Amino acid sequence: MILNRFFRLPFLALLAGTLAACQQADETVDTADSTAAAGPEAKPGLALADGVLLLPIVEGRPGAAYFSLENSGDDPVTLVGAHIDGATTAEIHETRAGSMAKIDSLEVGPGQTITFERGGLHVMAFELSSSLTASRTDGDTEPMTEITLTFSDGDKLSAPLTIEAMGSAASGDSH
Ligand SMILES: [Cu+2]
Numbered sequence: 001m002i003l004n005r006f007f008r009l010p011f012l013a014l015l016a017g018t019l020a021a022c023q024q025a026d027e028t029v030d031t032a033d034s035t036a037a038a039g040p041e042a043k044p045g046l047a048l049a050d051g052v053l054l055l056p057i058v059e060g061r062p063g064a065a066y067f068s069l070e071n072s073g074d075d076p077v078t079l080v081g082a083h084i085d086g087a088t089t090a091e092i093h094e095t096r097a098g099s100m101a102k103i104d105s106l107e108v109g110p111g112q113t114i115t116f117e118r119g120g121l122h123v124m125a126f127e128l129s130s131s132l133t134a135s136r137t138d139g140d141t142e143p144m145t146e147i148t149l150t151f152s153d154g155d156k157l158s159a160p161l162t163i164e165a166m167g168s169a170a171s172g173d174s175h
Helices: 002-037
Strands: 046-055 063-071 077-084 087-096 099-102 106-108 113-116 121-128 144-151 156-165
Touching: 046 144, 063 077, 063 087, 063 144, 063 156, 077 121, 113 121
Parallel strands: 046 156
Antiparallel strands: 046 063, 063 113, 063 121, 077 087, 077 106, 077 144, 087 099, 087 121, 144 156
């Protein structure tokens, strides 16, 4: 009987440790699941529309994302970062007098709409995945990716980007 207990205790301790580890792993999976179930993140009062990711003509060069960002809330918000699915990094840039500058933060006032467009503000996407392609496999499917903007309060806003190839008409673009 006494011997039996001595053998059992370490075994039970080991078993308990294994169970705890399993539960931890399960919790991690649960968290990821619930985040995915919540869908695209949306900061209240903000809307991103007309999102386009323009792929570079030369493979290996960065792409650029254009869109309009509307703040219909009552308070100013400050854009501090961007992520584009399929790009290793993304930066907020502004083209001024033909050269680009990185923007660390950009305030959008209440009621203001800021347009990211060619020759002005854009989100530059670096190290693009080869999975980002503008080719349409069938007529009614538009190739898409997703952009996520991060604000100074930690809130995020996600929205779709239509992927387009940089046409010859855009070859004079600073990118
Ligand atoms: Cu740029």
